[in-house]
Amino acid sequence: MFRLIFKNLWNRRRAYAWLFIELIVVSALACAILDGGLISIHDANLPLGYDSDRLLIIEAGSIPEGAVTFDASAANSVSNVENQLRFVEKVKQMPGVVMVSELEQDGMLNCESTSMNSFYSGTEADSGANGILTTLFIPGTNYFETYGIKSVPGSPSPEELSARSYARKEFVITRSVAELFWPGENAVGKEFINPRDSTVRYPVVGVVEDVRQKSHIRTNCLAFTTWRSGIEPADYFQVLVRLDDTIDPETFAAAFSNDDARRLRTGNFYVKSLTPYADLIANVENSAGATAERNMSIALAVFFLINLILGISSSFFLQTRRRIREMGVHLSFGATRRHITAMLMGEGLVMAAIAFIIGDILFLQWALKFGLSTGNFMNGICNPADTWASHFGQHFAILSGIVFILVIICVLIGTWLPARSLSRISPVEALRNE
Amino acid sequence: MLTLNDINKIYRTKTIETCALNNVNLHVEKGEFLSIMGPSGCGKSTLLNIMGLLDRPTSGTVTVNGEDVTGLGDRELARFRNRTFGFVFQSFQLINTLSVLDNVTLPLLYRSNPGNIEQLAREALEKVGLSHRMTHKPTQLSGGQAQRVAIARAIVGNPAIILADEPCGNLDSRMGSEIMELLHELNTSDGRTIVMVTHNESQAKETDRIVHFFDGQQVTL
Known part of the structure; x- marks a missing residue:
């Protein structure tokens, strides 16, 4: 069967030339288009290094001076610091809370602002x-x-x-x-x-x-x-809360009542908001445009793959329609539907594999010149203990492997549809086809 | 060897019903060379297709070597076609993109233990006198040569029955005679059972028995 597949492809090389060229171009383009989406998904799934699933943030605000409930006696700096500490302590006493930490302004991991510094190490190699x-x-x-x-x-x-x-x-x-x-x-x-x-x-x-x-x-x-x-005097502060493993921050936030808010009120400090850390991360990603960018990359990749399936399917369908009589001959001499499907899909598979290798080599030339997707990587900041995505060889190999699998799956689906319909034709009907 | 019992074949469309075969009963003995004759559209080819399990009858049974094959599934039918029958078509039905040798090896590709495929195909081509044309494409052959290749393909798997649908229909009389000679040789020296559909009365007369058809029915002349 393998020999027949190769012979069929070789003998039909002119008829399949356009499809083959299409597959080469598609393979190279698939590598280029899927690279961004792949790295985007990769970056989003890297470990954060801390357990965001059990965390939430309580924002504490200060009642403005002049408000009815404003406590003037707590407005001095000593009381302010004491009340911050008492507020944090009250949060710590809440059921389900394991640990709390008051955060520095913009000291929250995954906050919107970013601070960067440059240093030397002082070593000769630096x-x-x-x-x-x-x-x-x-x-x-x-x-x-x-x-x-x-x-x-x-x-x-x-x-x-x-x-x-x-x-x-x-x-x-x-x-x-x-x-x-x-x-x-x-x-x-x-x-x-x-x-x-x-x-x-x-x-x-x-x-x-x-x-x-x-x-x-x-x-x-x-x-x-x-x-x-x-702790220093402040009008506003954030408290990081770690919950018990059995408590979901979403549930905790949803169950937080007005009574809880009243109990936490200390001096002029009150609970302004309560946000599960996962929501906070999602908000920051959204406002940075990362979610939209990732969704766009994935949507583009999916759109491209669907088009690939449709393109391959229709090209292959046109080719196989010309071979109905040939399939009739195969069926007359003992081929089953499965043989016909396997032969046609095998042809698609071999052609796609060869085309992919050529397309991948073409993409490699492009990648060597212009580089692979770096994803969301802050310029000027190295990452020595980084993953495969930062190492060209590994990045290229993994990208090629994933794109190869996706292209092969698309080609299999694309060829299966016409192969299946062709294999269902009766031998007599097929032999009569001109 | 091959028995058809009460075979009916009706083609139906939404509005028309065409009876291609009407209550056909036929028995083919082992080693027999049988020819089926009749005017165009009388159901000869339909009968041959049903005999060769390429088509299913609307009703009736087909028995091959005592086994009723009418109700078999597609895979079993394909196995039967592969092992028991060899087909020779009027228009040769060779695959033009494959070489002569590859065309002949075709039936062996669908066997689990075919042996040395290429060797068997060479032997079959030698038998039909075309061993020197193995690497040629069908389009490079004359009609007679192409039909010889088709016969080599039909016999390569050593089937018991050869079904030939107007094997000389597309050939001139000289080439037709060569093909008939070859079929007779296969029948006499190899003992193969041959069922041939033909319009040519003189060719039919050379065979052991003639069955006449008219309007889907077997008739006695």
């Missing part, structure tokens, strides 16, 4: 400044444990990192940052160097496992730092 994302936290607030961020071996534990007193510009960094600046070494105790002033050093006090600052951005080179020693 030829230029590397950019890393930075985020702020408040010491003494169980920040790392509440997020569920884990430290790497050789580094202080998350509890120790949250609880310690920080001098100005001390950093806790992710594993990727450590790998980028001091590959293979324990980064605890090392110092970043300010690229503008080499006398300014920033000590690294801890290394934690990789955390992504944005769910839609692949970069996990992130450093945590603080500008202050503890």
Whole structure:
């Protein structure tokens, strides 16, 4: 059967030339079009590095001065800080709450704003400044444990990192940052160097496992730092809440009642909003246009694949319609419907496989010149501990493998439809066909 | 060897009903060379198609070597066609994109243990005197040669019965005679059963028995 398939293809090479060229072009285009969608899906599914499924954010606002319920006695800075602490403590006492942490303004992971700094490592091998994302936290607030961020071996534990007193510009960094600046070494105790002033050093006090600052951005080179020693007076603050494993944040938020809100009210602070972390991530992705971009990539890929199926199917249908009499001969001499279907689909499969190899080689030339999709990757920030998507060879191989499977599936569907209809014709009817 | 009992074949459209075969009973003995004659449209080819299991009768039974094959499924019918019958068509029905050798190997491709396919095909081509044309395409052959290739394809799987539908219909008289000679040789030396549909009375007279058809019915002249 295999020999017959190859002979049929070779002997019909002129008739199949256009279909073959179409398959080559489609294969190359499929690689180019699906690359963006694939990387987009890949980036969205990378681990965040913290357990967002169990987290929610409580926003606390302050009653404005002059309002009926405004408590003037709680308006001073000492009371303000005390009430923040009491508010956080009350949240901690709520049923189902395991741990809480008050967050720095814009210190929330996956917040909309992004801060970036450039440093040298100070080693001889370091030829230029590397950019890393930075985020702020408040010491003494169980920040790392509440997020569920884990430290790497050789580094202080998350509890120790949250609880310690920080001098100005001390950093806790992710594993990727450590790998980028001091590959293979324990980064605890090392110092970043300010690229503008080499006398300014920033000590690294801890290394934690990789955390992504944005769910839609692949970069996990992130450093945590603080500008202050503890809670300071504020009119507005956010509390990160970790719930018990058995409680879903959506359910918790839905069950949050006016009574709960009244109980949490402390001084002039009240519950302004309560948002499951997953919703927050979705909102940030939406406002950054990442969801729309991803959906567009996927829609484009699906549209392209459906068109591929229809194109292959109709091209193949036209070709096979010319071979009805031939199928009648096969049926007369003992071929079953299955043989006919297998032969025609086999022809499509072999042609698609050869066309894909050529199309893939053409795409490789393009990719070598213009590069593969980088996805949502912050410019200027390296990611040494990154996945296959950042390594050209692996990226190309995986993309080719996935596109090959998709093209083959499309071709199988595209050829199965005409092959099936052709195999159902009776031998006599087929032999009479001119 | 091959028995048809009360065979009826009716073609139906929404408005018209055409009776192609009407209560046909026929028995073909092993080693017999039978010819079926009759005017165009009398149902000869329909009968041959039903004999060769290419078509199903509307009613009646077809028995091959004592086995009723009327109710068999498509796969079993395909197996029967492959093992028991060899077809020779008026218009040769060779696949033009394949070589002569590949055309002859065709029936063997659908067998589970066909043996040395190429060797068997070469032997069949040698038998019909076309071993020197194996690599040619059917379009490069004369009509007589093409029909010889079709006969080689019909006998390559060593079937018990050869069904020939006007095998000389598209050939001039000299080539027709060559084909008839070949069929007779297959019948006498190989002992193959041959059923041939023909318009040619002289060719029919060379066979063991003639069955006449008129308007879908067997008639006695």
